[in-house]
Amino acid sequence: DAKHRRVPHCVYDAGLDRHSRERLALYTELSHAIRDGGLTLYYQPKQRLSDGRIVGVEALLRWPHPQRGLIPPGAFIPMAENSELIRPLTAWVVDAAIRQLAAWRRDGIDLRCAINLSARNLLDPGLVEYIEVALSRHGVPATSLEFEVTESALMEDPNAALACLLRIHALGAQLSIDDYGSGYSSLGYLKRLPVQTLKIDRSFVSQLSVSQPDEIIVGSTITLAHNFGLTVVAEGVEHDADRDALIALGCDVIQGYWLAKPMPAAALAAWLAARVTT
Ligand code: C2E
Numbered sequence: 001d002a003k004h005r006r007v008p009h010c011v012y013d014a015g016l017d018r019h020s021r022e023r024l025a026l027y028t029e030l031s032h033a034i035r036d037g038g039l040t041l042y043y044q045p046k047q048r049l050s051d052g053r054i055v056g057v058e059a060l061l062r063w064p065h066p067q068r069g070l071i072p073p074g075a076f077i078p079m080a081e082n083s084e085l086i087r088p089l090t091a092w093v094v095d096a097a098i099r100q101l102a103a104w105r106r107d108g109i110d111l112r113c114a115i116n117l118s119a120r121n122l123l124d125p126g127l128v129e130y131i132e133v134a135l136s137r138h139g140v141p142a143t144s145l146e147f148e149v150t151e152s153a154l155m156e157d158p159n160a161a162l163a164c165l166l167r168i169h170a171l172g173a174q175l176s177i178d179d180y181g182s183g184y185s186s187l188g189y190l191k192r193l194p195v196q197t198l199k200i201d202r203s204f205v206s207q208l209s210v211s212q213p214d215e216i217i218v219g220s221t222i223t224l225a226h227n228f229g230l231t232v233v234a235e236g237v238e239h240d241a242d243r244d245a246l247i248a249l250g251c252d253v254i255q256g257y258w259l260a261k262p263m264p265a266a267a268l269a270a271w272l273a274a275r276v277t278t
């Protein structure tokens with residue numbers, strides 16, 4: 001829907017210092033990249049531990065910049081989040097991920113794709129509309145989508161977040177809490193939300209096999225989440241030992257370099273095909 005992807009204008013101000021001018025240049029370039037299809041999505045698979053199945057992928061934004069190379073999202077998403085750009089950016093991500101899901105479905109690849117949302121997206125009354133528009137444009141069911149929302153984004157405006165999540169849930173998409181454990185939200189608050197999944201923050205997973213406190217935190221989080229009927233995903237799984245510890249603690253799904261790094265759509269399809277034949 002072109003209306004939602006309209007990019008705001010920016011005016012050059014000669015009074016700015018060098019740092020501000022660079023930021024403004026990056027901002028302007030980003031707005032053009034959103035408008036002109038200069039962004040791309042990488043996909044990282046998630047694996048269910050009980051049977052080894054790939055249960056979905058997470059879409060992760062990349063900006064292939066002509067001079068600066070492949071820019072990671074941490075270098076430009078905060079700028080978008082602090083401006084009006086986050087809306088056209090997210091609308092582009094939603095449309096691109098759903099278009100890719102449709103292409104995979106035509107090739108017989110049935111995956112669920114997770115999309116990251118920022119705090120500001122949850123305050124946008126147009127969000128659910130542009131998700132629906134993209135789903136119907138590409139003929140993909142909402143059940144193929146999942147949205148990941150961080151604890152801290154939820155806590156910025158808990159009532160608005162709840163209202164937004166209820167609308168997304170009503171569409172039929174899945175919801176997960178991202179970076180769980182990195183903020184201060186209580187499961188008491190989270191249990192009011194229509195979420196199905198907790199993603200345990202990488203900071204707890206990376207030390208799991210050598211840190212007893214992390215093992216206790218992750219173990220009790222998994223138990224508590226299961227008591228609430230939630231699925232638990234561990235992110236940032238890099239080593240055999242992390243995976244072994246997560247299996248022992250009853251974790252449901254893993255994501256991380258141990259399984260695969262984020263990759264372009266075509267590489268993901270090839271990766272999936274290679275797994276089937278070996
Ligand atoms: P996130 O949602 O927590 O995504 C996980 C990050 O961890 C990704 O970084 C991923 O590449 C990285 N990662 C995955 N497995 C491993 C591992 O085993 N070890 C290590 N060290 N890292 C791993 P990435 O792609 O740079 O994304 C960073 C953050 O940018 C994301 O964190 C998310 O908050 C944000 N982001 C990415 N794409 C989008 C998007 O489309 N929209 C929004 N709003 N945010 C996005």
Ligand code: CA
Nearest residue numbers: 058116148178
């Ligand atoms: Ca995420």
Ligand code: CA
Nearest residue numbers: 178179199235
């Ligand atoms: Ca995360």
Ligand code: CA
Nearest residue numbers: 150178179202
């Ligand atoms: Ca994160």
